[in-house]
Amino acid sequence: MLSAVGPPVTVRVPAKINLHLAVGDLRADGYHDLVTVFQALNLFDEISVVSTHTGRHVDRIGPGAPGVELLGEVTDAQRAEIPLDASNLAWRAAVALAEVAGREPDVRIGIRKSIPVAGGMAGGSADAAGTLLALTTLWRLDLGREALMEVAADVGSDVAFALHGGTALGTGRGENLVPVLSRHTFHWVVALQDHGLSTPAVFGELDRLRSTSTPESPVKRVGDVEPVLEAVASGEARSLALLLGNDLQAAAVSMDPGLRRTLRAGVAAGALAGVVSGSGPTCVFLCADGPSAVRVAAELSGAGVCRTVRVAHGPVPGARVIDGDPARPPRGPGGPPAPDPGPNMYA
Numbered sequence: 490m491l492s493a494v495g496p497p498v499t500v501r502v503p504a505k506i507n508l509h510l511a512v513g514d515l516r517a518d519g520y521h522d523l524v525t526v527f528q529a530l531n532l533f534d535e536i537s538v539v540s541t542h543t544g545r546h547v548d549r550i551g552p553g554a555p556g557v558e559l560l561g562e563v564t565d566a567q568r569a570e571i572p573l574d575a576s577n578l579a580w581r582a583a584v585a586l587a588e589v590a591g592r593e594p595d596v597r598i599g600i601r602k603s604i605p606v607a608g609g610m611a612g613g614s615a616d617a618a619g620t621l622l623a624l625t626t627l628w629r630l631d632l633g634r635e636a637l638m639e640v641a642a643d644v645g646s647d648v649a650f651a652l653h654g655g656t657a658l659g660t661g662r663g664e665n666l667v668p669v670l671s672r673h674t675f676h677w678v679v680a681l682q683d684h685g686l687s688t689p690a691v692f693g694e695l696d697r698l699r700s701t702s703t704p705e706s707p708v709k710r711v712g713d714v715e716p717v718l719e720a721v722a723s724g725e726a727r728s729l730a731l732l733l734g735n736d737l738q739a740a741a742v743s744m745d746p747g748l749r750r751t752l753r754a755g756v757a758a759g760a761l762a763g764v765v766s767g768s769g770p771t772c773v774f775l776c777a778d779g780p781s782a783v784r785v786a787a788e789l790s791g792a793g794v795c796r797t798v799r800v801a802h803g804p805v806p807g808a809r810v811i812d813g814d815p816a817r818p819p820r821g822p823g824g825p826p827a828p829d830p831g832p833n834m835y836a
């Protein structure tokens with residue numbers, strides 16, 4: 490429970506996967522140009538923000554002081570892996586937004602974590618996006634969507650999509666987004682590992698593999714994005730399954746060869762196809778329908794090829810205020826249930 494000054498604002502924000510991820514060559518600024526199709530899945534982190542501004546002074550130490558904390562059940566791995574200092578992506582987002590708003594980041598940020606850490610599902614980016622939306626609400630900022638998206642892109646390449654949600658085509662570093670027509674739900678099994686992979690290290694490994702590639706054993710690149718967009722629009726899981734592709738997969742598998750077994754096991758369990766999510770090591774499997782996803786998850790969880798599995802679906806909306814918005818009635822007894830919190834101001 491966060492305690493400070495005033496009621497908290499709580500935002501729910503989804504994980505992402507990449508249905509298609511084409512990676513260009515290394516740019517001078519250390520990034521790679523991408524052409525990617527993002528989809529938001531129903532694995533969510535929750536971000537709660539409270540003001541620590543007392544009107545007299547800002548206490549810099551103690552439980553009500555500005556900063557970040559983990560809420561709810563926290564695993565040892567989360568405690569070890571998630572920094573609670575100024576490098577936390579949620580805090581970096583708060584500092585960036587405060588600068589734009591011309592004020593102090595005099596807030597306490599609570600993170601209830603469900604998205605795997607360093608799993609290629611943009612968990613840290615989700616927390617940054619959730620913080621941006623929560624603080625926009627808490628501080629009653631009248632920023633337009635474009636301005637908020639710009640702050641998001643400065644914090645990280647995946648942050649803008651976490652605000653946006655749904656299915657979207659991403660270009661540039663991944664921050665330039667165009668919504669993709671997707672009225673149909675796709676059913677996924679998500680295979681989580683007990684370790685993470687560093688995103689810059691995976692991009693670096695792809696550069697290394699490409700620099701040592703030979704005509705006899707080339708590093709393959711994914712095909713064009715248009716057929717993927719058509720398959721998404723058609724809602725046909727079997728068409729989409731044939732087109733899932735990720736240029737970072739070769740690099741993730743090179744760094745973590747066990748992922749090959751995980752990918753094979755998902756298809757053997759009945760999935761239509763599997764792919765490494767983003768920079769990995771999480772693998773996602775597209776299934777024919779919801780019941781099939783439940784069966785695949787049950788079989789995969791007994792196969793000894795991952796730490797745990799989750800059944801998920803997408804697309805789902807991006808970051809949403811679920812509690813504390815002055816324009817909405819409170820959640821909890823007497824209030825509305827938490828899920829499905831209405832239209833997204835920023836999508």
Ligand SMILES: C[C@](O)(CO)[C@H](O)COP(=O)(O)OP(=O)(O)OC[C@H]1O[C@@H](n2ccc(N)nc2=O)[C@H](O)[C@@H]1O
Pocket residue numbers: 507510519520521522523525609611614644645646647648661662663688689692767768
């Ligand atoms: C792999 C993806 O998840 C696919 O959606 C993203 O490209 C990664 O996005 P992210 O984690 O938000 O990445 P950032 O925090 O912006 O960048 C982390 C590091 O990843 C590498 N990076 C990231 C994005 C990009 N288009 N090219 C890159 O080379 C760079 O080394 C960068 O320093």
Ligand SMILES: Nc1ncnc2c1ncn2[C@@H]1O[C@H](COP(=O)(O)OP(=O)(O)OP(=O)(O)O)[C@@H](O)[C@H]1O
Pocket residue numbers: 570571572576577578579600605606607608609610611612613614616617647685686688767768769
């Ligand atoms: N709020 C946060 N949640 C998780 N990790 C964070 C957070 N802030 C900073 N980090 C750091 O960022 C690293 C990457 O975490 P994250 O969970 O975002 O990886 P990822 O899902 O692979 O990212 P992406 O898919 O965007 O490449 C972690 O190892 C951790 O040290």
